[in-house]
Structures are given as C-alpha cells and as structure tokens.
Amino acid sequence: MPKRGKKKEEEEESGGDGTGPSPAKAARACPAPPYEDPPPREATPEGRRWTLKVSSWNVDGLRAWLRKGGAQWVQEEAPDVLCLQETKCAAAAVPAEVRALPGLPHQFWCSAKDRPGYSGVGLLARSEPLDVTYGIGDPEHDADGRVLTAEFPSLFVVCAYVPNAGRGLVRLEPRLRFDAAFLQFLRRLDARKPVLLCGDLNVAHADIDLCHPRANRASPGFTPQERDGFSRLLAAGFVDSFRHLYPAARGAFTFWTYLGGARARNVGWRLDYAVVSQRLLGALCDSKIRNTVPGSDHCPITALLAV
Amino acid sequence: MPKRGKKKEEEEESGGDGTGPSPAKAARACPAPPYEDPPPREATPEGRRWTLKVSSWNVDGLRAWLRKGGAQWVQEEAPDVLCLQETKCAAAAVPAEVRALPGLPHQFWCSAKDRPGYSGVGLLARSEPLDVTYGIGDPEHDADGRVLTAEFPSLFVVCAYVPNAGRGLVRLEPRLRFDAAFLQFLRRLDARKPVLLCGDLNVAHADIDLCHPRANRASPGFTPQERDGFSRLLAAGFVDSFRHLYPAARGAFTFWTYLGGARARNVGWRLDYAVVSQRLLGALCDSKIRNTVPGSDHCPITALLAV
DNA sequence: CCTTTCACG
DNA sequence: CGTGCAAGG
Numbered sequence: 001m002p003k004r005g006k007k008k009e010e011e012e013e014s015g016g017d018g019t020g021p022s023p024a025k026a027a028r029a030c031p032a033p034p035y036e037d038p039p040p041r042e043a044t045p046e047g048r049r050w051t052l053k054v055s056s057w058n059v060d061g062l063r064a065w066l067r068k069g070g071a072q073w074v075q076e077e078a079p080d081v082l083c084l085q086e087t088k089c090a091a092a093a094v095p096a097e098v099r100a101l102p103g104l105p106h107q108f109w110c111s112a113k114d115r116p117g118y119s120g121v122g123l124l125a126r127s128e129p130l131d132v133t134y135g136i137g138d139p140e141h142d143a144d145g146r147v148l149t150a151e152f153p154s155l156f157v158v159c160a161y162v163p164n165a166g167r168g169l170v171r172l173e174p175r176l177r178f179d180a181a182f183l184q185f186l187r188r189l190d191a192r193k194p195v196l197l198c199g200d201l202n203v204a205h206a207d208i209d210l211c212h213p214r215a216n217r218a219s220p221g222f223t224p225q226e227r228d229g230f231s232r233l234l235a236a237g238f239v240d241s242f243r244h245l246y247p248a249a250r251g252a253f254t255f256w257t258y259l260g261g262a263r264a265r266n267v268g269w270r271l272d273y274a275v276v277s278q279r280l281l282g283a284l285c286d287s288k289i290r291n292t293v294p295g296s297d298h299c300p301i302t303a304l305l306a307v
Numbered sequence: 308m309p310k311r312g313k314k315k316e317e318e319e320e321s322g323g324d325g326t327g328p329s330p331a332k333a334a335r336a337c338p339a340p341p342y343e344d345p346p347p348r349e350a351t352p353e354g355r356r357w358t359l360k361v362s363s364w365n366v367d368g369l370r371a372w373l374r375k376g377g378a379q380w381v382q383e384e385a386p387d388v389l390c391l392q393e394t395k396c397a398a399a400a401v402p403a404e405v406r407a408l409p410g411l412p413h414q415f416w417c418s419a420k421d422r423p424g425y426s427g428v429g430l431l432a433r434s435e436p437l438d439v440t441y442g443i444g445d446p447e448h449d450a451d452g453r454v455l456t457a458e459f460p461s462l463f464v465v466c467a468y469v470p471n472a473g474r475g476l477v478r479l480e481p482r483l484r485f486d487a488a489f490l491q492f493l494r495r496l497d498a499r500k501p502v503l504l505c506g507d508l509n510v511a512h513a514d515i516d517l518c519h520p521r522a523n524r525a526s527p528g529f530t531p532q533e534r535d536g537f538s539r540l541l542a543a544g545f546v547d548s549f550r551h552l553y554p555a556a557r558g559a560f561t562f563w564t565y566l567g568g569a570r571a572r573n574v575g576w577r578l579d580y581a582v583v584s585q586r587l588l589g590a591l592c593d594s595k596i597r598n599t600v601p602g603s604d605h606c607p608i609t610a611l612l613a614v
Numbered sequence: 615c616c617t618t619t620c621a622c623g
Numbered sequence: 624c625g626t627g628c629a630a631g632g
Contacts, residue, residue: 060623061626086623090625117627118622220623256616257623258624297623297625367632368617393632395618424618425631471632527632564632565615604616604632 003047029265034291040304041286043247050285050304051217054157055079056198056272058255058298062105062122063088066095070295074101077129077290077302081150083159083198085298087120093162094122110134111145121199123148123159136185141178149189154307155280156189160199165220172223175202179229194277196305197238200255200298204305205230205240208250209270217279233275241274241287241303252289255298263297274303283307325451326371336572337518339558341598347611348552348593357592357611361464362386363505363579365605369394369429373402377602381408384597384609387433388457390466390505392420392605394427401429417441418452428506430455430466443492448485452583456496462587462613467506474528479530482509486536496542501584503612504545507562507605508580511549515557516577528578540582548581548594548610559596562605566579570604590614 043049055077059065062084074082087094091109104124111120123132129150137144140271141163150157158239160182165172189195203226207213216222232238242252253268262268274287285304293299310432319549350356362384366372369391381389387490389411394401398416405413411431430439436457442449455466467489472479496502510533523529541547549559559574569575581594592611600606 086626136624167623179626258626260624371617393617422619474632565617567615569615 009049015178027260027265030251030267031267034209034266035249035252035289037288037290037292039057040288044282044285044306046282048283048306050287050306052081052305052307053077053079053082053302054083054196054198054274054305055084055300055302056085056200056274057300058085058161058200058272058296060086060088060296060298062089062098062120063095065069065295066097068295071097071101073290073293073295073300074104077300078103079302081123081157082124083148083157084122084124085120085159085161085200087122088117089120090116108132108134108148108150110148113143113145115144118144118162120145121148121159121161123150125150125152125157127152129157136182138178138181138185140174141181146178147182147185149194155194155196155271155277155305156192158186158189158195158197158199160197160201162200162202164202165223166224167220169218169220172220172225175220176225176229179226179232183229183236186233186238190237190277194280195238195275196274196277196280196303197273197275198301198303199273200271201230201275202271203227203230203268204271205243208248209253210270211242211251211253211267223269237278238275239278239281241276241284242270242289242301244281245284245287253291254289254301258297272298272301274301276303276305278304280307313413334567334572337558337574339518339573341573341595342556342559344595344597344599347595349611351589351592351613353589355590355613357613358382359388359606359612359614360384360386360609361388361390361503361505361612362408362579362607363392363466363507363581364607365392365468365507365603367393367395367603367605368407369396369427370400370402372602373404374600378408379403380471380597380600380602380607381411384607385410386609388464389429389431390455390464391431392427392466392468392507393431394429395424396427399425406488407491415439415441415455415457417455420450420452422451425451426468427452427468428455428468430457430464432457432459432464436461436464443489445480445485445488445492448488453485454489454492458500459562462501462503462584465493465496465502465506467503467508468505469507469509471509472530472533474527475532476525476527479532482527485538486533490536490540490543491538493545497584498521498542501587502545502582503544503584503587503610503611504580504582505608506580507578508537508582509578510537511576512550512577515555516550516560518558518560518574518576528576545582546585546588548578548583548591549596549608551588552591552594559609560598561596565604579605579608581608583612585610585611587614
C-alpha cells in the first residue's frame with residue numbers, strides 16, 4: 001500500500017500543490033532568505049497616520065487553526081477587519097472562541113453548499129458594515145463559499161479565496177472563468193467606492209513571487225493563464241500593495257506547502273495579497289507579510305490604510 | 308453542524324459501540340474496580356511449567372498502535388505467539404518495526420479484500436507453524452480478514468476477530484451466521500488437534516463480564532443471541548480459560564470505549580478471550596488480562612500453557 | 615473518542 | 624504534510 005509512500009522531495013516547491021514537473025531534488029533551502037517584515041510605516045508619505053488595519057489569513061481549517069493558537073495572534077495584531085480563507089467550517093460550527101474574538105463582534109461566514117469541510121471564508125469586523133454580500137453573483141462559483149464583501153463608509157473590503165486549478169490543472173478552466181467573473185465583480189464595486197481586496201488569490205504573479213519559478217511554469221498557481229489573470233487585475237486599475245511598496249523584495253512568501261518541510265527552507269509562494277483600487281494608494285501606509293506566524297500553511301498579511 | 312456535538316455520556320457503556328438504550332447518566336465509575344492481574348501461575352496444578360505463551364490484542368489500527376508504543380509491550384511480554392486483531396492494515400503496509408519484532412519472525416497477515424483500513428488480523432510466531440490457513444472456509448466471511456489459524460505440533464492457535472453486530476444491530480444476522488460457521492470450523496480443528504482460540508470475540512458472555520449488563524441487554528456484544536453463541540462454544544467442549552481459573556473475578560475487562568473516558572472509570576467489557584479445548588485444560592497454567600497496558604481501546608491478554 | 619480512508623490542497 | 628469528512632467501532 002505505498003500510496004502514502006514517501007517520495008519526499010517530489011513536489012516540494014509546488015505552489016497550489018499541483019502537479020508541477022518539479023524534478024526530484026535535495027531538500028535545499030530557497031536561495032532567497034525569508035523576507036524580514038520591517039517595522040510598520042505608520043503613516044502615508046503625506047503624514048496621515050493609518051486608521052484602518054485589515055488582516056487576511058488562509059487558515060487551512062478554522063478549527064485546527066484555533067487549536068494551534070491562531071486566535072492568539074489575531075488579538076495581538078488587533079485588526080479592524082479580519083479576512084479568513086479556507087475556514088472549512090459551516091457558520092454554525094464556528095467555535096465560540098472565534099465568535100468571542102475581542103474587537104471583532106461583526107462576523108460573516110460563507111461556506112460551501114453541500115460540501116462540508118471544503119473552502120469557506122469569513123469576514124470579521126470591529127464596526128458594523130453598511131452592507132455585506134456573499135459571492136460574486138455567478139452561480140457557477142457562488143456555491144463554493146469563496147467571496148465575502150463588506151461595504152464600509154469609505155471603501156469595500158473583499159475577502160476572497162480564489163479556486164485552485166487543481167493537480168494536473170484539472171480545474172484550470174473553471175479557475176480562469178472565476179478570474180474573469182471576479183474581475184468584472186471588482187470593477188462594478190470599484191465604480192461605486194474604492195476597493196480593498198484581501199485574500200488567497202492562488203497565484204504567484206511574477207518570478208520574484210515564488211522560490212522556484214522555472215520548475216513551476218506548469219504548476220497550478222503559476223501557469224501563464226493564471227498570471228495573466230492577475231495582470232488583468234492590475235491593468236484594470238488595481239494595485240498589489242506589497243509589490244508596490246517593496247518592488248525588489250525577495251523571499252517574500254505567504255505560503256509553503258506542508259510537504260517536505262518547505263517552510264523551514266523558505267520554499268514558498270506569495271499567494272496572499274492586499275490589492276487596492278489605484279485611488280486608494282494615497283491612503284496606503286504599509287503592507288505587511290507576517291511570515292513568522294505559525295498556525296497554517298499560509299501566513300497572515302496586514303494592510304494599513306489612512307482612510 | 309452539531310454532528311460532533313458532545314452528548315458526552317450517551318453510550319459510554321456500550322460495548323461493541325452499539326446503539327444500546329443506555330440512558331444519559333453522570334460519568335460515574337464502574338462499581339467493580341479494575342481487576343488486578345495477579346502474579347502468573349507459572350505451572351499447572353501438577354507442577355508442569357509453561358512452555359507456550361500466547362498473547363492476543365485488538366490493536367485498533369496497527370500503525371496507530373505502533374506509534375503509541377504497542378511493540379514495546381510485546382518485547383517485554385515476549386510471547387511465543389502473538390495474535391493481533393483490527394490491524395486495519397494490508398500486509399504490504401505492515402511497518403518494518405513490526406516485521407522486525409524480536410523473537411517473532413514468522414508473521415502472517417490477513418486483511419479485508421477491497422476494504423482498506425477495515426478489520427484485519429495478524430499472527431506472529433517464534434517457531435514456524437506447520438501450516439497456516441486464512442479464514443474459515445466460508446465465502447460470506449472470508450473476504451473480511453478475520454481469522455488466521457496456525458498449526459503447531461501440539462495444537463492449533465486460532466486468531467479471530469468476530470464481526471461486530473453494528474450500531475442498531477444492523478449486522479446482527481451476519482454476525483450470528485459467522486458464529487455458527489466459526490463454531491463448525493473450530494469443531495473440525497478440534498477433531499484433529501486441541502485448539503487455542505485467541506481474539507476479540509465481540510461478546511461479553513455473562514453479567515459479570517461487563518460493567519453495565521442491564522443497560523446493555525440490547526447492545527451489540529451483549530444480545531441474548533450473541534451470548535448464546537458463546538454458550539454454544541462452551542457446550543461444544545471449549546473452555547473460557549480466564550473464567551475457568553477466576554470464576555468470581557469482577558471488573559475484569561479487556562475493552563473500554565474511547566467515548567466519555569470509560570477506561571479511567573473502568574466502564575468496560577470483557578470481549579477478548581483465550582478459549583481452549585477441554586483436553587488442553589491440564590496444560591493451562593494461567594490466563595492473564597493486562598488491563599493496565601495502553602495503546603488501544605482493548606488491552607492485551609496472555610495465556611500460559613505447558614504443552 | 616479514535617482509527618482508517620478519501621478528496622483537496 | 625495536514626485539513627476536514629465518512630464509515631466503523
């Protein structure tokens with residue numbers, strides 16, 4: 001029964017955990033050392049201090065994440081809005097400790113229909129949103145529990161868990177359809193108010209955004225089509241806040257597969273983003289990658305805005 | 308999603324983990340304190356010292372049992388034959404540490420066909436058996452991986468994992484058919500050589516053999532039909548070695564459900580037996596219940612014979 | 615409560 | 624490697 005056999009270093013650098021043609025190789029560390037998240041820029045270049053802190057985390061199972069102390073970090077970070085992805089947890093099963101998270105009384109949960117334990121997102125907020133919507137208005141994708149949108153007075157916060165293209169890219173086509181539909185959804189929001197999109201977008205945009213770009217050219221999360229989807233997002237007037245502020249930062253990843261001890265060697269991918277409407281750039285103070293925080297195969301990220 | 312909700316003390320005293328009508332009640336300890344396994348009787352009443360030590364253990368998953376240190380105890384006990392039940396493990400997946408168990412080089416594994424992770428038995432021996440047979444020669448049951456028989460010069464050792472009647476007794480009928488077919492199988496063996504039957508027979512024979520007999524009159528493992536099956540075994544010339552030697556021993560259990568912390572309160576069942584052909588009684592030195600040994604929801608038992 | 619498998623990542 | 628599920632006990 002060598003199904004669970006240890007091939008060890010086979011797809012250690014594979015991002016969406018795909019079927020990349022990663023050749024077997026030794027457990028070497030990433031040439032780029034882990035990004036060191038600098039002390040926060042507390043204000044905009046014009047000197048306006050941040051007033052909104054939004055964190056995002058793919059928790060890979062809300063209940064397991066809670067057992068591993070994830071809620072602890074939330075209390076230390078004390079965000080005004082918290083976006084969670086891959087909760088794998090129906091709203092009714094959200095543990096009381098999460099419901100009672102100090103400072104985040106307004107909670108919204110969206111999970112996959114008829115698929116317990118799959119996907120799911122949550123949005124927790126200090127102040128009550130003006131409105132909250134579930135999904136992107138596309139029946140093909142909205143059964144999955146992937147998008148939550150909270151309207152606040154000055155902006156929309158969108159929490160998203162973009163579908164994985166799957167091993168062997170078996171679900172690349174639906175993924176690309178999601179990308180297109182999601183972009184239209186974001187454009188419509190952006191026409192009304194500026195948008196802050198946070199979440200696991202399941203793509204590394206450029207070579208600098210993953211440890212082994214060459215080996216993963218055909219891996220889910222780094223196919224040309226997925227990367228193009230992200231480029232189209234940028235072309236539509238949205239900005240990758242982290243890359244905008246730190247254009248040359250290397251080794252800045254937010255995901256490391258559990259396989260083969262990838263995280264210890266920083267064999268990672270940047271899949272989690274805080275993306276802002278261009279006209280929100282003047283309000284952007286900082287975009288943080290909390291890559292030392294344990295609790296999931298993703299780390300949390302945090303955006304600071306003066307809105 | 309209160310599927311995993313804590314009903315706590317609902318079927319804590321249910322044996323085969325059935326659907327007994329056990330009323331909800333406080334987590335009280337069993338009135339009978341845990342049986343204290345006395346120092347071994349090293350010889351028969353006639354003074355012949357034991358020459359054969361046979362242990363039996365329902366391991367509830369061979370690999371989990373190994374992780375919990377089960378093999379450690381085997382080395383301390385150093386049996387000549389070891390019978391394992393509920394290995395939940397195909398022969399090819401038996402870990403190397405088990406294959407290398409000192410003193411038990413002759414190993415035989417029988418697992419369920421087309422049902423990975425279900426049932427399964429193993430028989431390990433110091434000396435090579437003259438013959439080993441798989442199953443009982445009944446196609447209805449032999450796909451399950453429940454019986455291994457090893458022929459030695461002076462006796463047959465049968466390792467058995469009798470089918471559970473299932474929650475709500477949904478599989479009581481096949482269980483009773485197994486009992487009947489198995490008894491015929493044992494009679495045929497017994498006609499050739501004396502038999503030592505070891506294993507999880509999935510029945511508590513009498514009130515004294517479980518903590519809460521009244522509450523479990525309709526539970527799998529204590530229905531009148533299953534108890535009658537055991538009585539028929541005895542009527543056919545077989546002897547329950549433990550009860551023969553310790554007719555009044557109370558609180559002597561070999562199984563405690565994981566639910567509700569039953570083991571800590573000794574809310575248990577005696578489901579594991581060393582049964583001998585009557586003419587082997589003169590060779591019986593002792594029948595041990597190792598009820599302090601961890602590693603499974605069952606504890607191991609050991610028979611000592613002068614053969 | 616705890617094992618196994620499975621799909622998914 | 625690790626999540627949550629299902630079936631089994």
